[in-house]
Amino acid sequence: MHTACFVRDWLLEMNNWIAKVVICGLLLWSCIFGTNSAFASQISSFEGQQFEVAIADSFASSENRIIERKEASRRYREITRDGRKLDGLFTLYQYKDTGEAYLEVKPEQLNKNYLATVTLESGIGESGIYSGLPLQDFLFYFQRVNNTLQFVVRNVKFRTEINAPEERSLKRSFTDSVLGAAEIAGSDPYTKSLLIDLGDLLMRDFPGLTGLLKSSLQADYHLEEHRSYFSDINSFPLNVEIDSVYGFSSKEGADLVTVPDSRALSLSVHYSFSQLPENNGYIPRLADDRVGYFITAFQDFSRNRGDDLFVRYINRWHLEASKPELPLSAPKKPIVFWIENAIPLEYRSAIKEGILMWNEAFKIAGFENAIEVKQMSDDADWQPADVRYNTVRWFNSLDAGFARGPTRVNPLTGEILDADIIVDASMVRSLENEYRALVKGSSTALVEKFDPTTKHSCLADNDVCYGAESSFQAKMGTLALSLLTDTIPDSEQMHKYVHEYLRYLIAHEVGHTLGLRHNFHGSTMLAPEELNNVEITHSLGLTGSVMDYLPVNIAPAGVEQGDYFPTRIGPYDKWAIVYGYKQVANDVEEITPLQEKAFLEQIAAASPEPELSYATDEDIWDVNPLANAWDMSGDVLQYSQSQLDNARIMWTRLDERYPLKGDSYSNLRVLFNRVFNYYGRNANLLVQYIAGQSFGRHHAGEKTQWAFIPMSKQKQQQALTNLQNYVFSENAFNFSPELLNQLAPSRWQHWGNAIPISRLDYPIHARIFNLQSNVLHSLLDGERLSRLLDIELKTVPENALTIPELFDTLQQGIWSEVLTGSKPQQISSIRRSLQREHLNILLHMVLRTVNVPEDASTIAWHQLNQLQAAINASLKHQNLNMYTLAHLEQTSARITQALNAQLQTR
Incomplete structure (x- = not known):
């Protein structure tokens, strides 16, 4: 029998007063020698007969704990031994x-x-x-x-x-x-x-x-x-x-x-x-909203400030100069990227160049060879996901088509600890397949995707980066190589093109792993005429920042092609790295983040310089036409017009050159759609000029104007003129019957290559109408109209485009057949569809079924009255064909019905 059991039984047989004495002794023992406190409290809480139960339970509990400890010890020995x-x-x-x-x-x-x-x-x-x-x-x-x-x-x-x-x-x-x-x-x-x-x-x-x-x-x-x-x-x-x-x-x-x-x-x-790294000398660096870094933010309740409890650190690597007394020094521990052994051999040099492109910026920040690149061996005994290694990884998918550059960060300090870039192989493989299809006349059908309204992809998620739109832009470059030059590209040209694209793609993702966010203002650094001047682009850069979402740089007709993608990082990228990584000269062993603030302010104060302009994901919601994804140059009006002209040339060349002998007609359909998508994307760039305002993240007192500067009325009118010529006009889309009758879909039906369930023949009316409708709805969107009203108070009257002017310009262009004042014209099917959609928008405004400013609703009422008067005058002529006659009669009837309904409602 265990000793504990014997003592327990003996105590239970003793008189009550003896039990009390024993309990007092046990309590004293517990206080002096610190034995089980639960046991002590349990004993002291009972009197009389309860003492007997308490003693019994306590000894039983102690016995159980002893058994449990012995079992735990036995299990520990057993597990660790075997x-x-x-x-x-x-x-x-x-x-x-x-x-x-x-x-x-x-x-x-x-x-x-x-x-x-x-x-x-x-x-x-x-x-x-x-x-x-x-x-x-x-x-x-x-x-x-x-x-x-x-x-x-x-x-x-x-x-x-x-x-x-x-x-x-x-x-x-x-x-x-x-x-x-x-x-x-x-x-x-x-x-x-x-x-x-x-x-x-x-x-x-x-x-x-x-x-x-x-x-x-x-x-x-x-x-x-x-x-x-x-x-x-x-x-x-x-x-x-x-x-x-x-x-x-x-x-x-x-x-x-x-x-x-x-x-x-x-x-x-x-x-x-x-x-986590501890006491390694890392100093968290305070963020500045003028310089685009991912941040680690927290609320500090020990700060005696009422305006802002947040503390914001930028996310960056821990770089220390091995010789801080020198203006340029190698780091004690460089940032090392490993190229995964699964990456095809032919792409590794481009990836390496894209990574090392950033050493130019670190040199300005005081570091020589801050970044190194190593190749993962084929027999490596570690995995790319190992937190000790920063890697560029390659994966395959059926539908991903993206690259990402996420980092792992110490959430207490913002120190970047690990980074792993992942690239979907299809982003590059599709370009190689494209080349084979265009040059060799392969019968393999290209993947057909279309969404003419897509302006950017995955901007809401900071980890998700280049996606389907990037692949689309790269494919447009391969098509331009084939259609805008006099010769079909050979394999060497295509290899150079793919190399240039992949190098830039990796440079962009590496920028994210260094802590940098997107900069959608970066593409505006050069004038349109400078974009293809390699003397400029090779010395200054093609753009202010590679952290922009950049389209392929396709030269306008008659201009010698320069770089398709950036070959070096831009001025903004260098400046941002200086802000994040340049070390503060100090005589003390340890400096605090607040002590760095004056030093950092001097760097950030340069933000008003044009080449350092910065706008990130939350800045590009259709307000600033110069802060946009997939645009290029400081004059987007001129740039987009040149690309719309390029698209028209490509359509003509497709009509003349394709399909290649032995090729499938489905390839021609894919290429036609691709040009159509490109056309739509560039048309949508023009829309943002209407009610557009430039926006800068400047601070008061800097050599700048205001935070917002409205676009000039002249530029807004020019954007409307271009939209009328390239989207709304009768002659905006002219395709030969021969071309349209060759746009056959793929006939391969199997997994991963399903035949679309839409029409077998090409729905040309639907394609054109979708583009026109999207542009028109965006122009007359309630938020845009509200901004137009606001801008009238933010600028001098002669520089403000008003709602009446916007409405009148659109109506005069869209309904020119009945508003020109001359003999009415026959209205084509494409124009009839556009006019119906314009009518629908105005009717919804008048009937107040859409959310627009009241002023917009009253101007719409006025426009409908004018339109109806012109239509009724046109209907008096007898030479209208049945399509036109029925279209105009119905339009007049719908206007009457809507205006009557409005009066009855009121």
Whole structure:
């Protein structure tokens, strides 16, 4: 019999007063020697007969705890003895035969911050589930609660000084997030280390894949634990790397073509748990809204400022000069990018050049060879998702067509710790296929996609970058190589073109990994006539920043072609890197972020210089026509007109040269559509001049005008004239019957190449109408009309384009057949469709079924009355064909009906 049991039984047989004496003695023992406090409090809370029960329960509880500790110790010895031990940041024990894995947490590792990064290592190649996709990254700590170890995500959004009184209220006000918990499987009685089954933590859909699959695939998938396992586990001094394979099933599956059976699929996820850098000399750098960096922001409740509680640090790498006394020094630790061994050999040189392009900027910031490039060997024993390596990765998909440059950042300081650029192979492969189709007359049908209103892609997500629009622009360049020159490009020319495109694409993504955001003002640096002058573009740059979304630079007709894409970073890029990375000269060992502020202000004060103009994602919502995606030059009016002319030339050349002998007619349809899309994109650039305003992120007192400067009335009128000539006029679209009758669709019907269910023949009326309708609705959008009204108060009257002037210009152009004052003309089918849509917009304004300013509604009423009078006059003539006669009669009747309905409503 155990000693505890004997003492318990003996005490129960004693008289009550003896029990009291014993209990008092036990309490005294507990106070002096610090024994179990719960036991002490339990004893002191009972009297009389309750003491007997309390003593019995306490000794039973103590006995259970002793047994539990012995069992935990036994399990610890058993697990650590039989498992394969992996020493490192966290010690791991792995069982190859069962697939089990255990993680050991030492006492000093409890409640300590670590960084977790989660990457989708293998995907399915479609519908948003792609290899290399970053899933999560966050700060976490392990916390013991009873017999479990909780995995807790640290709340870093709210902070205060350590041990400040405000710290107590913050803990009560804002909670951390317990992302998972695992029962303690064993413990060391000497070191107090704890063991948990890693499967209890990570094999319960820790990364949230079930929700991702449901939102991306629109199907209910469930995690199958018996199909899930750890494929590889490694532990290093500063990080732990874990690969998990998750099996999912769905009774009905999803509409997928890349997997053999969509009812079951497997996804591999890579985890990196790493130690945060501590006391490494990194100084967080304060952000400035004039310089475009991703930021780490938090509210500091210890700051005694009422205007702004936020502290904002830029995200940047920790670069230190090895010889800070010199104006130019190599860094103590350079930024190293590894080119993944899965990247085709022929593309590696372009990728390397795109990465190293940024060393020019770092040299100005005081660093020699700040960035290095290394090649991942074919037999490398590490994975690209390993947090220790910054990589450029290559993945394949059916429908992705994008590149991304995400980073992993210390959420406490903004220090960038890891970066992995991913590029979909189809972005480059499609150009090679395009070349084969155009030059060799391949019968392989090109992929047909069209959306004439698309102006940019994925701007809302900072991690998602170049996508389908980038591939589209690159393909337009290959088409220009074939159609705007006198010779069909050879393989050497195409290789040079692809090299130039990929180099620029990588330079853009590397810019993101250095902390830089998009700059959609970067493309405005050069005048249109300078864009193809290589003496300028090779010395200054093609654009102010490679962080813009740049279209392919296609020279206007009669101009010798220059660079299709930038060959070097721009002035803004260099200036931004100086702001982020130039070190402050100081005589003290450690400088604070606030002490850097005056130094940084001197750099940021240069922002009014034209080549340093900056506008990012949230600045480009149809307000500033010079801050836009997929535009080029400081005069977008002239640029877009030249590209509209180029598109018309390409249509003519397609009519003359294609299809090539032996080629499929479906290729011609794809190329025709591509030019049409290009035409629509450039037409939409003109729309933004109407009610347009330039916007600068300048500060008061700088050598600038106001924050907003309205576009001149002259430029707005010129934009309207160009839209009338290239979009709305009778002669805007002239295609030969021969060309239209050759636009056949692809006849390949199989997975990944479905035949469109729309019309078999080419819907030319629908294509033209969609473009015209989109432009017209954008011009007469309620928000744009409201801005026109506002601008009348923001500028002198003679410089303001008014709503009546906009309405009259559009109506005079769209209804010219009945408003010219001369003999009425026959109205073509294309014009009739446009006129009906214009009529519909005005009717909705009058009937107030759309949200427009009241002034716009009254002007629409006036325009309808004028239009009806002109139509009624035209109807008196007898030489109108039936199409025109019926069209005008119905229009007049609809106006009458609408005006009567308005009067009745009032």
